[in-house]
Amino acid sequence: MEDASRFALRDRRPGDSLSVIPPPAALPWEHIPREPHLLDYLIILRKHQWLILTFLLTVVTVVTIATFKMKPVYEASARVEVDKEGQTNLQFPDENSYDAYVDMDNYLETQTKILESETLALQTIRSMDLAKYPEFGGTSTAAALGQNGSRRRPAILGAFLGNLSVRRVPNSRLIEVSFAAQDPQLAALVVNSHLENYKELDFKSKYDATTQASTWLSSELEELRIKVEKSEDARLAYERENQIWQIDGKQDITTQKLDDLSRAVTDAQTQLAAKEALYRMAVSGDIDSLPAVYSSPAVQDLTKRAADLNDQYAEALSQFGPNYPKVQRLDSERKQVQDDLDTARRNAVSSIEEDYNTARSHVEILQGALDQQKVEANEQAEKLVQYHLLEHDADTNKQLYDGLLQKLKEAGITAGLQSSNIRIVDPALVPSTPSRPQKTRNILLAFLVGLVGGVGLAIFREYLDNTVKSPDDIEALTGLPSLAVVPSMPNLNGHHSLSKLKGDPAGQIAGSPRVELLSYVQPKSQISEAFRALRTSLLLSQAEHPPQVILVTSALPREGKTTAAVNLAVTLAQLGDRTLLVDSDLRKPGIRRALNLTTGKETGLSSYLAGVCSLEDVTIPHPTISNLAALTTGPVPPSPADLLSSHRMREGVAELRRRFKFVVIDSPPIMAATDAVILSALTDGVLLVVRSASTPKEAFTRARDLLAAVKCRLLGVVLNAVDSSAPDYYYSYRYYPYAYGYGYGEDVGKKGGPAGADDAI
Numbered sequence: 001m002e003d004a005s006r007f008a009l010r011d012r013r014p015g016d017s018l019s020v021i022p023p024p025a026a027l028p029w030e031h032i033p034r035e036p037h038l039l040d041y042l043i044i045l046r047k048h049q050w051l052i053l054t055f056l057l058t059v060v061t062v063v064t065i066a067t068f069k070m071k072p073v074y075e076a077s078a079r080v081e082v083d084k085e086g087q088t089n090l091q092f093p094d095e096n097s098y099d100a101y102v103d104m105d106n107y108l109e110t111q112t113k114i115l116e117s118e119t120l121a122l123q124t125i126r127s128m129d130l131a132k133y134p135e136f137g138g139t140s141t142a143a144a145l146g147q148n149g150s151r152r153r154p155a156i157l158g159a160f161l162g163n164l165s166v167r168r169v170p171n172s173r174l175i176e177v178s179f180a181a182q183d184p185q186l187a188a189l190v191v192n193s194h195l196e197n198y199k200e201l202d203f204k205s206k207y208d209a210t211t212q213a214s215t216w217l218s219s220e221l222e223e224l225r226i227k228v229e230k231s232e233d234a235r236l237a238y239e240r241e242n243q244i245w246q247i248d249g250k251q252d253i254t255t256q257k258l259d260d261l262s263r264a265v266t267d268a269q270t271q272l273a274a275k276e277a278l279y280r281m282a283v284s285g286d287i288d289s290l291p292a293v294y295s296s297p298a299v300q301d302l303t304k305r306a307a308d309l310n311d312q313y314a315e316a317l318s319q320f321g322p323n324y325p326k327v328q329r330l331d332s333e334r335k336q337v338q339d340d341l342d343t344a345r346r347n348a349v350s351s352i353e354e355d356y357n358t359a360r361s362h363v364e365i366l367q368g369a370l371d372q373q374k375v376e377a378n379e380q381a382e383k384l385v386q387y388h389l390l391e392h393d394a395d396t397n398k399q400l401y402d403g404l405l406q407k408l409k410e411a412g413i414t415a416g417l418q419s420s421n422i423r424i425v426d427p428a429l430v431p432s433t434p435s436r437p438q439k440t441r442n443i444l445l446a447f448l449v450g451l452v453g454g455v456g457l458a459i460f461r462e463y464l465d466n467t468v469k470s471p472d473d474i475e476a477l478t479g480l481p482s483l484a485v486v487p488s489m490p491n492l493n494g495h496h497s498l499s500k501l502k503g504d505p506a507g508q509i510a511g512s513p514r515v516e517l518l519s520y521v522q523p524k525s526q527i528s529e530a531f532r533a534l535r536t537s538l539l540l541s542q543a544e545h546p547p548q549v550i551l552v553t554s555a556l557p558r559e560g561k562t563t564a565a566v567n568l569a570v571t572l573a574q575l576g577d578r579t580l581l582v583d584s585d586l587r588k589p590g591i592r593r594a595l596n597l598t599t600g601k602e603t604g605l606s607s608y609l610a611g612v613c614s615l616e617d618v619t620i621p622h623p624t625i626s627n628l629a630a631l632t633t634g635p636v637p638p639s640p641a642d643l644l645s646s647h648r649m650r651e652g653v654a655e656l657r658r659r660f661k662f663v664v665i666d667s668p669p670i671m672a673a674t675d676a677v678i679l680s681a682l683t684d685g686v687l688l689v690v691r692s693a694s695t696p697k698e699a700f701t702r703a704r705d706l707l708a709a710v711k712c713r714l715l716g717v718v719l720n721a722v723d724s725s726a727p728d729y730y731y732s733y734r735y736y737p738y739a740y741g742y743g744y745g746e747d748v749g750k751k752g753g754p755a756g757a758d759d760a761i
Contacts, residue, residue, distance in 0.1 A: 044462045045455065047726065052454030059450030060443065067442045072434035074184035075165075078191045079174050080198075082111045083421040108168060112175055115166045115198055121157055123201070124194045131156055135182055164194070174425060184431045191428035199422050213407070224400060231394040261370040268366050272359040309334040468695050469726070474717045477697055478704045480688070483716035484534035486564070487526045487724045488692075516566035516594035519574075520625055526724075531567040534718060535575075538568075538687075547684035547715060549653060549663045553676040555703035557669050559691035560720035562590040565666040568687070573628035577661035580619065582631040584679055585668045586640035589633035595622060597630060604634025608652060609643040615655055629660070640668075645678045653682045670703040680712035687715050692722040 471482035552565035583591035667676040
């Protein structure tokens with residue numbers, strides 16, 4: 001805690017003024033959560049072992065007594081096979097066909113619920129007259145079920161269903177039915193009777209459904225027959241009236257004729273297109289390219305002769321001239337052949353034009369006939385719409401009539417049959433051993449529940465325990481060091497005398513010494529070692545300037561701060577240095593009582609602060625402990641806080657620094673009064689005392705925050721009254737029982753000096 005605010009004693013000559021080391025910024029304390037360890041839970045179980053054991057024994061004892069007091073109950077079981085419904089049942093296909101054909105899983109689940117139904121249970125109760133049995137009241141069935149018109153649920157029905165158990169056997173079509181009763185024969189009889197009633201109920205429901213269907217079919221069939229006759233007569237009359245003659249079921253004469261004309265028009269249009277192309281070629285002058293021209297033998301012959309004559313004429317003309325007779329004769333023949341060729345070409349063009357005009361006329365005639373047939377077909381189609389409606393109505397009535405007629409015949413056959421899809425596979429037998437109570441299982445379950453419940457109670461109790469119990473809690477909550485762990489002493493506290501301890505010479509020296517003087521009376525005890533460890537921690541916390549003025553306080557009353565202050569002052573005095581113990585608790589003083597200063601001056605700190613006397617006048621040396629003096633409170637003032645915050649208190653602390661090597665101040669609890677916070681600013685450090693398993697964590701952290709707010713120096717924490725045998729302490733600090741393994745009965749040293757007076761730090 002070198003960064004905390006403090007007053008420090010420097011090397012100075014007498015008369016020098018007190019110098020103050022300026023406080024640095026306060027260190028922030030952050031709660032660093034620690035991951036829970038398995039050992040933490042083991043510690044909790046070890047700590048609350050008696051709670052766990054008590055809860056476990058209580059649960060096991062109660063369950064064992066209740067189990068052995070229960071009457072034995074026998075359970076008989078039977079298995080029944082439920083198959084799919086047979087085809088003899090009437091099936092009416094409709095829009096909700098899924099409801100008619102449910103899958104097997106849903107069907108088995110439905111049959112299971114029927115076996116558990118109240119209607120079937122009441123039928124079994126009436127058929128067996130179960131009300132006469134003692135288990136079900138021992139009265140008549142009529143009285144047990146109430147009046148016929150009563151709507152109240154009878155008590156016997158609840159008792160019956162409570163003992164009845166129905167479950168499906170996995171991966172099968174089997175259903176297991178069980179019934180529990182105190183009489184084994186009654187249990188088997190009830191199961192078998194219940195299954196017989198179930199089969200009878202299933203058959204009756206199917207028979208009634210078949211009978212009702214037959215009656216309804218008979219009444220509906222006659223009406224449907226009349227509808228069939230009327231619809232067929234209407235269809236035939238309409239067919240004759242409109243002359244609807246059909247070739248087959250899909251086509252009539254008009255439609256057939258329309259199809260033939262459509263194909264003829266298509267073929268004629270194709271031929272017309274080809275002849276039109278030839279005609280256009282002829283008109284355009286490209287006559288030689290026409291097939292009728294270049295494929296004609298006459299044209300080919302004339303073309304050949306014209307070519308030969310042209311060759312002869314050209315030869316003769318070049319040889320004899322144009323006036324030569326032969327040339328003139330060849331010219332005349334050449335012109336005659338050319339005229340014949342032109343005539344042949346014109347004849348071919350005329351033939352093509354004639355064929356084109358003929359094809360065009362044929363197409364026009366066929367197209368007119370097609371248009372007329374389309375009109376007739378449209379009129380016929382309109383008539384066919386009504387015709388098909390009449391035909392469909394007649395066919396539908398005929399099919400429905402045939403179906404109902406077949407169902408009526410099936411209903412007549414089904415009504416005479418007594419088939420069932422339910423078969424009893426294993427009838428119930430009389431059980432030889434009771435099914436419950438299962439004593440071994442109940443006791444084992446009680447042991448398990450008791451163990452788990454006890455562990456849960458232990459963890460819950462530990463969760464509710466919000467007190468500081470170990471040094472780990474101190475470091476986790478505040479980050480402050482635990483300077484000392486003071487163990488508790490059995491049958492010994494601040495309100496009992498130590499004079500009964502063996503070899504107590506202080507009982508004769510100081511009258512009736514108390515636990516606060518245990519460091520002097522028993523210097524080798526665990527408590528003495530703890531306070532010597534505290535002294536060492538304080539003196540070595542800052543080797544050059546150890547704290548001189550130490551304030552001892554606590555968060556709440558009765559945490560042992562006065563005991564810690566007295567024992568700390570005793571151990572400091574045992575070093576041979578002058579030590580003063582100041583009682584600044586002006587509200588509830590305790591130093592005079594702790595040091596057994598029953599006689600002496602009645603003045604004290606309040607007298608000095610009031611200006612009545614000086615510090616030397618109110619300082620009392622201890623009669624038996626050398627180097628130790630005390631400054632008691634004196635008369636209790638009306639306003640202690642005002643006196644402690646006065647300038648005279650600061651002057652008194654400065655004077656005590658010059659006169660004593662160590663000054664230990666015992667102050668009131670922080671949460672009870674503000675005195676400790678006021679005094680913390682005048683000291684070199686504050687020692688916070690916490691009582692193990694008593695101080696709440698909230699109060700401890702609040703006290704820490706109040707001291708940190710005034711920037712005082714927090715030296716550390718003293719964990720007081722620690723039960724060294726407690727699991728949460730022992731598992732983490734096993735070395736304390738060994739280190740403090742000295743006897744409590746060690747006396748003070750001979751010649752009036754304490755045994756530990758010469759101990760080094």
